[in-house]
Each structure stands twice: as structure tokens, then as C-alpha cells.
Amino acid sequence: CAGAPRGAGRGIEGWAKKGSLSQKPALLLELCAVSQHGDRSRVASLRLFLPKPGLCLAGPARRFPVAAVEEILRDVLGSALRERRYEPGPCLEAAKDIAEVIKARVKALAVPRYKIVVVAHIGQLGGQSLQISSRCLWDPKSDTFSSCVFKNTSLFAVANVYGVYFE
Amino acid sequence: MEEFHPHNDEMIFNADEAHNIVKECIENVLGKADYNHNKVNQWTAAIVEQSLTHLVKLGKTYKYIVTCAVMQRSGAGLHTASSCFWDTTTDGTCTVRWENRTMNCIVNVFAVAIIL
Numbered sequence: 491c492a493g494a495p496r497g498a499g500r501g502i503e504g505w506a507k508k509g510s511l512s513q514k515p516a517l518l519l520e521l522c523a524v525s526q527h528g529d530r531s532r533v534a535s536l537r538l539f540l541p542k543p544g545l546c547l548a549g550p551a552r553r554f555p556v557a558a559v560e561e562i563l564r565d566v567l568g569s570a571l572r573e574r575r576y577e578p579g580p581c582l583e584a585a586k587d588i589a590e591v592i593k594a595r596v597k598a599l600a601v602p603r604y605k606i607v608v609v610a611h612i613g614q615l616g617g618q619s620l621q622i623s624s625r626c627l628w629d630p631k632s633d634t635f636s637s638c639v640f641k642n643t644s645l646f647a648v649a650n651v652y653g654v655y656f657e
Numbered sequence: 658m659e660e661f662h663p664h665n666d667e668m669i670f671n672a673d674e675a676h677n678i679v680k681e682c683i684e685n686v687l688g689k690a691d692y693n694h695n696k697v698n699q700w701t702a703a704i705v706e707q708s709l710t711h712l713v714k715l716g717k718t719y720k721y722i723v724t725c726a727v728m729q730r731s732g733a734g735l736h737t738a739s740s741c742f743w744d745t746t747t748d749g750t751c752t753v754r755w756e757n758r759t760m761n762c763i764v765n766v767f768a769v770a771i772i773l
Contacts, residue, residue, distance in 0.1 A: 519720065578734050585738035593740040606742040607767045609724055616733030619694045623701035624724040627709055628769075633720065652722050654743075654769045 519627050550632050554604055554653030562595045563638035563649045576614040576645040585612045588649065596651055607652040614645055622648060629655065670719070670749025670768045675712060679723075679753045679764050682707040692729045692759040701725045704764060712766065722767040730759055737763055744770065 570588050574580075589610040596606050613620065626633070632655035640647040686703045690696075705723045712721050728735055741750065747770035755762040 576734065581734070582736050585736040586740075589738040589740035593742055597742055605744070605748065605769050607722055607769075608740045609765060610738045610740075611726060611735065613728070613735040614733040616731050618729040618731035618733050619692070619697065620726065620728040620735070621697040621701050622724065622726040623698075623705055624722060625702075625705040625709055626720070626722045627713060628720040628722075650724070652767070654720055654722075656744075656769075657771045 519629055550603060550655050552601055553632070554601055554634050554655075555599060556634055556636050558599060559596055559636035559651050559653070560638055562592060563636060563651065564640075566592050566595065567638060567640035567647050567649055571612070571640055571642065571645065571647055574642070574645065576612075581612045581614075581645065585610050588612075588647070592649060592651060596653075601653070603656045605654045605656055607654065609650045609652075611648045612645060613647075615641070615643070624650065626652065629657070668718070668747040668770045668772070670717075670747070670751075670770075671715075672749055672751040674715065675751040675766050675768070676753055678711045679704075679708050679751065679766060680755065682711065683753065683755045683762055683764060687727075687755070687757065687760070687762060689757070692727075694729075697727050701727055704762070708764065708766065712768075717768075718771040719768040720771060722765075722769075724765045724767075726763045728761045730756070730761060735761070735763075737765070739765060739767075741767065747772075 566588060570584060570591075574584070589608045592608045592610065593606060596608070611622065624635075626635070633653060635650060635652045637648070637650045640649075682704050685707065686700050690700075704725045704727075708723050708725075709721055712719075712723075726735070726737065737752075739750065741748070749768050751766045753762075753764045753766075755764075
């Protein structure tokens with residue numbers, strides 16, 4: 491369960507107006523793709539010009555702790571699902587609970603000015619094929635994500651946490 | 658480098674608009690196709706990239722996260738849940754579920770406002 495191959499993100503380029511306003515202060519958002527090998531690469535970019543010329547964007551004092559969040563994901567998924575068999579009703583509740591617990595534990599890390607989005611998938615191991623991809627238009631200097639996959643004999647689970655800096 | 662001047666004063670995420678955009682992107686990519694393991698990678702990439710392109714064209718100052726899951730229909734179950742810590746007055750989410758005879762597709766859009 492991963493992103494698309496490198497270089498696949500050409501679709502977003504070429505639509506916007508171009509100008510010679512490179513002197514004005516701007517926020518640069520970039521479209522980031524994640525390859526199947528976990529590498530992060532920039533595939534396109536978008537510059538938003540700030541309406542207030544004096545406004546300064548200093549960036550985060552403390553960055554989103556990717557490794558600490560990955561540890562949280564491993565811990566939550568493992569403890570919730572290790573001995574579990576897939577059952578439609580209980581796994582539906584488990585997915586919601588897992589997302590809430592992950593959010594609460596990441597919030598407890600108290601990283602200032604970061605908004606958090608948690609997505610959790612739980613599925614039955616039935617020999618079917620599945621692909622999960624995501625793309626983000628954000629500022630890669632401040633925004634990032636953590637991801638974890640869990641599997642036992644009966645089910646699999648994928649949890650992604652996206653940390654978005656509040657500009 | 659693409660350049661854009663934000664003009665929108667209302668910072669409320671329009672979930673219906675995003676729903677229509679994403680549904681159209683899924684139809685364009687998956688349409689009448691049957692599940693194909695060799696193509697699913699480029700399908701999911703195309704869906705998320707086209708969705709992002711159209712969302713950006715709305716001209717709102719948002720950061721977007723778009724997630725797409727495409728699963729072969731075999732009777733196996735799949736549950737997706739999300740939980741967000743953000744400003745509920747400006748940020749929002751939209752989920753689109755789509756299916757045909759051979760596959761299921763779930764697309765989530767999360768929009769996080771940039772206050773300039």
C-alpha cells in the first residue's frame with residue numbers, strides 16, 4: 491500500500507497564470523508523491539502570493555516528529571489488532587477507535603501549530619488485490635506524514651498520519 | 658513554477674463541490690474498466706492527481722491531502738476511518754465511495770486552510 495511511481499505527477503502543471511512577480515513574498519506549496527520504496531519526491535509546485543507584503547513566514551519552531559509518530563502507530567495497531575480475527579462489526583468499531591486513539595496520542599506530543607489528520611484502514615485478508623495512494627499539496631519544509639502497515643493471519647491494517655503546519 | 662494570487666475571502670470548505678469534482682475524476686479514470694493489478698497503480702495516481710488539479714483550480718487557499726484506495730471485489734471487507742485535529746470552522750473533509758462490477762474505490766479529501 492504505497493504511492494505512485496516517481497514522475498507520475500505531471501497532471502497538475504501548466505494550468506495556472508504565469509507572471510513576472512517573483513519579487514513579491516510568496517508561500518510555496520509543492521505536490522509531493524511517495525514512491526513505492528518510501529522515497530518522497532517533489533513532482534510539481536504552486537506558489538501562492540501573500541496579500542500582505544510585510545507578512546513573514548518563519549516556519550515551525552519544532553518539526554513534526556515522524557519517527558515518534560511511527561512508533562505510536564506501531565504500538566496502537568499492534569496492541570489493538572495482534573490477536574484479533576477479522577469480523578465486520580467489531581472491525582468497523584476498531585477502525586474508528588484506532589483513528590481516535592492515534593489522534594489523541596499524537597496530540598499528546600504537543601507539537602505546536604500542527605494540525606493532524608489520521609486515516610486508518612482495516613481489511614480482511616482474502617487474497618484480493620488492493621492499492622492505496624495519496625498525494626498532498628502542501629509545504630514540504632514544514633508538512634509531512636507517518637505511515638505504518640500491520641498484518642496478522644486474518645486481517646491487515648494501514649494507518650497514515652499527516653502533520654500540516656498551521657501557517 | 659506555477660503562480661497564483663489568492664482571491665477568495667470565504668474560508669469554508671465546500672464538501673459538495675469537492676464531492677462532485679472527485680466523482681468525476683473517478684469516472685474518468687475507472688469508468689468501465691475491470692480491475693487490473695498491473696494498472697491499478699497508475700489509476701490511483703491519476704485519480705488523486707486529477708482531483709488535486711481540479712481542487713486547486715477552485716482558487717482557495719487550502720493545503721490538500723487526497724487519499725485513494727482501490728480494491729478488487731472479492732467479498733473481503735474493508736473499513737476506513739479518519740480522525741482530525743484542526744479548525745472545524747475553516748477545514749473540512751469529503752469522502753467519495755464508488756464501485757463497479759469488479760472493484761471498489763474510496764477517495765478521501767482533507768482540506769486544511771492557510772490563513773494569510
